[in-house]
Amino acid sequence: MYRIVRKEVLAPRIKSFLIEAPEIAAKAKPGHFVVVRLDEKGERIPLTIADYDAASGTIELVVQEVGRTTYQMGMLEAGQYIQDVVGPLGTPMHIEKVDCVVFVAGGLGVAPIYPKARRHYEIGSRVVSLIGAQNKDLLIMRDRMEKVSHEVRYSTDDGSFGHHGFVTELLKEMLDSGAKISEVVAVGPLVMMRAACRVTEPFGVKTIVSLNPIMVDGTGMCGSCRVTVGGETKFSCVDGPAFDGHKVDFGELIARQNRFLAEERLAMEHFTRGIAPEREECRCHQG
Amino acid sequence: MPSRVGRSPMPKQEPRERIRNFSEVALGYSEEDAIREASRCINCPKRPCVSGCPVEVDIPSFIGLIRDGRFAEAARKIKEKNSLPAICGRVCPQETQCEAQCTLGKKGEPVAIGALERFAADFERAHSGISLPGGLDTGGPHAGRSNMVGSCPGDGSGGLKVAVVGSGPAGLTCAADLAKMGYKVTIFESLHSAGGVLRYGIPEFRLPKAILEEEIAYVRALGVELRLNVLIGQTYSLDDLFRAGYKAIFLGTGAGLPHFLGIPGENLNGVYSANEFLTRANLMKAYLFPDYVTPIKVGRRVAVVGAGNVAMDAARVALRLGAEEVTIVYRRSRAEMPARREEVENAEEEGVRFALLTNPIRVLGDEKGWVTGLECIRMELGEPDESGRRRPVPIKGSEFIMGVDTMISAIGTDPNPLLPRLTPGLATGRHGNLVADPETGATSIPGVFAGGDIVTGSATVIAAMGAGKVAARGIDRYLRAGNAEK
Ligand SMILES: Cc1cc2nc3c(=O)[nH]c(=O)nc-3n(C[C@H](O)[C@H](O)[C@H](O)COP(=O)(O)OP(=O)(O)OC[C@H]3O[C@@H](n4cnc5c(N)ncnc54)[C@H](O)[C@@H]3O)c2cc1C
Ligand SMILES: Cc1cc2nc3c(=O)[nH]c(=O)nc-3n(C[C@H](O)[C@H](O)[C@H](O)COP(=O)(O)OP(=O)(O)OC[C@H]3O[C@@H](n4cnc5c(N)ncnc54)[C@H](O)[C@@H]3O)c2cc1C
Ligand code: FES
Numbered sequence: 001m002y003r004i005v006r007k008e009v010l011a012p013r014i015k016s017f018l019i020e021a022p023e024i025a026a027k028a029k030p031g032h033f034v035v036v037r038l039d040e041k042g043e044r045i046p047l048t049i050a051d052y053d054a055a056s057g058t059i060e061l062v063v064q065e066v067g068r069t070t071y072q073m074g075m076l077e078a079g080q081y082i083q084d085v086v087g088p089l090g091t092p093m094h095i096e097k098v099d100c101v102v103f104v105a106g107g108l109g110v111a112p113i114y115p116k117a118r119r120h121y122e123i124g125s126r127v128v129s130l131i132g133a134q135n136k137d138l139l140i141m142r143d144r145m146e147k148v149s150h151e152v153r154y155s156t157d158d159g160s161f162g163h164h165g166f167v168t169e170l171l172k173e174m175l176d177s178g179a180k181i182s183e184v185v186a187v188g189p190l191v192m193m194r195a196a197c198r199v200t201e202p203f204g205v206k207t208i209v210s211l212n213p214i215m216v217d218g219t220g221m222c223g224s225c226r227v228t229v230g231g232e233t234k235f236s237c238v239d240g241p242a243f244d245g246h247k248v249d250f251g252e253l254i255a256r257q258n259r260f261l262a263e264e265r266l267a268m269e270h271f272t273r274g275i276a277p278e279r280e281e282c283r284c285h286q287g
Numbered sequence: 288m289p290s291r292v293g294r295s296p297m298p299k300q301e302p303r304e305r306i307r308n309f310s311e312v313a314l315g316y317s318e319e320d321a322i323r324e325a326s327r328c329i330n331c332p333k334r335p336c337v338s339g340c341p342v343e344v345d346i347p348s349f350i351g352l353i354r355d356g357r358f359a360e361a362a363r364k365i366k367e368k369n370s371l372p373a374i375c376g377r378v379c380p381q382e383t384q385c386e387a388q389c390t391l392g393k394k395g396e397p398v399a400i401g402a403l404e405r406f407a408a409d410f411e412r413a414h415s416g417i418s419l420p421g422g423l424d425t426g427g428p429h430a431g432r433s434n435m436v437g438s439c440p441g442d443g444s445g446g447l448k449v450a451v452v453g454s455g456p457a458g459l460t461c462a463a464d465l466a467k468m469g470y471k472v473t474i475f476e477s478l479h480s481a482g483g484v485l486r487y488g489i490p491e492f493r494l495p496k497a498i499l500e501e502e503i504a505y506v507r508a509l510g511v512e513l514r515l516n517v518l519i520g521q522t523y524s525l526d527d528l529f530r531a532g533y534k535a536i537f538l539g540t541g542a543g544l545p546h547f548l549g550i551p552g553e554n555l556n557g558v559y560s561a562n563e564f565l566t567r568a569n570l571m572k573a574y575l576f577p578d579y580v581t582p583i584k585v586g587r588r589v590a591v592v593g594a595g596n597v598a599m600d601a602a603r604v605a606l607r608l609g610a611e612e613v614t615i616v617y618r619r620s621r622a623e624m625p626a627r628r629e630e631v632e633n634a635e636e637e638g639v640r641f642a643l644l645t646n647p648i649r650v651l652g653d654e655k656g657w658v659t660g661l662e663c664i665r666m667e668l669g670e671p672d673e674s675g676r677r678r679p680v681p682i683k684g685s686e687f688i689m690g691v692d693t694m695i696s697a698i699g700t701d702p703n704p705l706l707p708r709l710t711p712g713l714a715t716g717r718h719g720n721l722v723a724d725p726e727t728g729a730t731s732i733p734g735v736f737a738g739g740d741i742v743t744g745s746a747t748v749i750a751a752m753g754a755g756k757v758a759a760r761g762i763d764r765y766l767r768a769g770n771a772e773k
Contacts, residue, residue, distance in 0.1 A: 255656030
């Protein structure tokens with residue numbers, strides 16, 4: 001059991017949890033994630049380690065409520081427990097000093113980006129962060145990002161803050177203006193990461209993305225998380241989740257994200273109705 | 288003459304009934320069945336069955352005890368050599384092991400040794416409680432510790448610490464044996480639940496999880512600590528474990544890496560590895576969705592590629608999840624199918640179809656990325672290959688399309704590469720397996736031992752247990768030789 005030490009609401013439907021997990025905190029590096037199972041009947045979902053502190057033995061997870069499990073997690077409060085947390089998982093990002101690294105964050109993508117930006121900032125890379133969201137309220141972790149960036153620019157889809165438009169447009173602007181960029185790290189929704197890769201490709205700028213396929217174990221045992229990178233099948237949970245974005249088959253991954261859409265809807269309905277079946281009966285023939 | 292009596296059949300759930308539930312298919316012998324079957328044993332002097340058993344259970348003796356109605360004693364007799372009889376009685380391939388050697392089998396049907404083993408173990412569970420070593424019936428969680436081996440370095444409360452990585456049959460057995468010798472053993476398991484393949488792979492209807500729970504409780508009652516959600520290599524490295532005071536480490540991490548066929552279309556929606564399909568169903572209990580939250584989607588027509596135990600399990604799970612038609616697609620013929628005969632029969636009774644001498648060459652999909660069919664080619668058997676089986680060769684122009692919406696790839700697994708990849712100096716073989724001394728389990732790193740599927744590649748429960756036992760002895764010898772001070 002893993003205790004929730006602190007819970008904070010960062011934005012509508014986005015919550016931060018500080019969780020006691022000293023073993024994981026001691027080993028975590030930027031790019032690592034954990035797999036969480038809330039309770040006995042829960043599913044296993046991957047969440048990025050947004051921050052970690054070996055001294056206090058805690059990790060921070062930032063969660064956006066998008067469906068059954070993340071909603072349930074959002075209802076947990078400080079002092080309560082999560083049944084299972086395993087990690088750190090994945091291959092941490094390789095970080096070395098470069099002249100200029102540009103982080104492109106879409107929505108919740110800020111959370112995975114923060115520890116990476118901080119590390120680059122610490123070792124002396126010039127850090128430019130481009131942060132986009134649907135609206136002003138959904139721009140999260142601004143203070144923290146501003147502390148670890150030399151320059152930050154914002155965009156919102158509705159124009160309520162910063163540039164009115166997509167965050168990838170800010171990236172295009174930078175490149176068009178001839179900015180010297182050593183590498184781009186883009187994290188966010190798949191379509192946004194694909195767009196970022198399309199922007200950088202003609203300029204030949206290395207672009208790292210962090211993929212979020214559907215996972216089960218997170219340890220390389222099931223292949224649920226497989227993606228095609230450079231024509232080869234890779235398991236995101238062990239080979240990734242970060243990959244060279246110019247080699248990722250985004251179309252395939254976007255289709256694979258929809259594997260359980262109908263079931264996810266059903267699970268959410270079942271959850272919101274709050275129906276707890278009295279008996280454990282076999283549901284296999286309910287189609 | 289008792290030997291002329293036919294073999295007592297295993298009572299089973301009716302096929303039409305059982306494909307609607309996940310309850311155990313084989314129901315087990317009654318006391319009368321068991322005594323009748325035990326009486327068929329002619330107690331031949333050569334006892335060939337014992338040599339057919341990888342852990343040398345004293346088969347004729349336990350069968351004699353059953354014949355005499357001394358069921359609990361029979362269970363204890365088995366446990367002298369095999370600490371997981373309720374599991375082995377259910378999943379061991381007896382037909383190629385002990386029963387294959389049975390003298391009665393030369394002219395007729397061999398004694399149903401597996402069914403009797405299962406009976407004895409189930410009787411003990413139902414009646415007298417689980418027995419701990421030394422013949423003490425459960426008298427408290429640590430009753431067995433009074434019966435520890437004399438002067439091992441793990442003796443007493445200051446017992447040396449040993450880490451076991453992985454809680455499959457290899458890890459559980461190694462941990463139990465070391466605990467019996469007096470070592471302080473901690474098992475580290477990456478999943479949220481112990482048991483390895485017994486938990487995530489073999490379905491409830493073949494091995495009820497309640498039985499696995501009891502076997503794990505038994506291992507814990509021996510004083511073994513179980514730490515779940517710890518992925519060795521990531522949460523702790525092997526060096527971390529040594530630094531934390533563990534004097535030796537056993538690696539029983541299994542063969543968890545699924546193979547794919549490498550044909551076009553394999554990442555379409557509706558294609559699963561058997562590991563993913565079975566993990567969703569068994570470990571995550573997706574058959575109880577949405578009460579259990581993990582989803583699983585099985586279409587109307589399912590192709591399962593492969594013909595081993597894993598393929599049979601996947602096919603039978605698919606049926607129970609509501610698939611209308613499930614077909615095993617296998618490139619060789621019936622004679623070469625690696626699955627246990629009993630499981631093939633069960634699958635056939637339940638209506639699983641078999642497309643033999645058939646090889647998939649491409650998965651077809653629609654514009655949204657969902658599977659619509661499987662293109663296959665017919666095969667014929669040619670000359671024997673290196674495995675001694677006749678090599679299947681494609682028949683030109685025989686391609687055809689099988690209309691399916693789900694494909695499950697059950698063509699085998701490789702040893703889990705994670706730990707070797709993250710541990711410098713750990714020697715691996717051709718298939719990524721760990722190299723270990725068969726006599727002791729020792730690997731290329733001093734103090735690190737290994738056994739089970741991680742060494743042999745995908746094999747059997749009993750072989751993994753055997754390897755766990757060998758390594759427990761190897762570790763004991765290593766530590767007695769004074770290596771703990773290093
Ligand atoms: C490496 C990695 C890191 C991630 N980090 C974060 C994070 O820091 N914060 C955050 O809020 N989200 C993160 N995600 C996404 C998060 O795992 C999903 O939002 C979550 O699983 C949705 O579950 P649900 O039941 O609430 O919603 P559902 O309604 O079940 O699913 C909504 C969508 O989420 C995706 N999804 C569903 N189940 C899974 C699963 N088991 N694994 C992965 N994706 C799934 C699917 O695309 C689905 O359509 C990460 C994903 C990955 C792979
Ligand atoms: C579907 C299926 C059906 C089968 N049917 C039969 C059958 O009928 N009869 C039979 O005899 N055999 C059968 N087998 C084979 C048998 O189950 C295996 O040979 C046996 O389980 C191997 O045991 P093991 O202990 O070596 O590994 P496993 O059972 O694979 O256990 C390994 C454990 O280690 C854990 N692990 C891996 N890496 C790490 C790490 N780095 N840190 C911590 N933990 C880790 C895994 O999560 C797992 O729990 C079947 C296999 C499958 C998949
Ligand atoms: S999540 Fe199972 S292999 Fe990656």
